[in-house]
């Protein structure tokens with residue numbers, strides 16, 4: 299077992315593929331965690347040098363209880379100065395639109411769930427190693443809130459989601475045909491006919 303520092307992993311036994319897979323994922327997770335922590339710490343320093351106070355991770359934990367579900371989260375950083383606050387999420391991987399949506403959800407939920415930010419002038423950021431995507435408060439408009447509410451109600455509903463089987467969707471889905479009888483394993487042959495026009 300590697301025992302240096304604050305982490306350690308059980309060694310995989312020879313031939314134990316499951317243990318080797320867990321070990322590999324543990325290494326990847328630790329690497330991600332170290333990279334993420336380093337990026338968050340770097341950004342914290344930047345905000346503090348800029349004269350902001352910074353709340354980090356567990357300090358930013360929120361729960362927003364609705365009638366059908368509870369929306370919970372923990373933005374990496376909330377940097378604040380006077381009545382301005384910036385919600386920052388740090389990402390170590392490739393840029394993705396879902397990262398911006400995550401920050402938009404924070405922009406929606408944080409002032410509703412955390413009393414101290416109720417009247418703050420909020421904006422958001424996704425911060426990557428080499429660039430930052432800025433998200434203005436106006437991105438969280440009525441249409442976004444309605445779509446978010448619809449999605450959460452849908453996810454928390456007992457009604458099963460409508461299946462839309464297609465080769466395109468099913469090939470990325472882990473559900474087997476034992477649990478999904480309409481699963482599409484192969485692209486169907488296109489419907490064909492003959493013509494004398496050419």
Ligand code: SF4
Nearest residue numbers: 463467468471478481
């Ligand atoms: S396997 Fe079933 S549940 Fe999965 S994408 Fe296809 S239709 Fe949807």
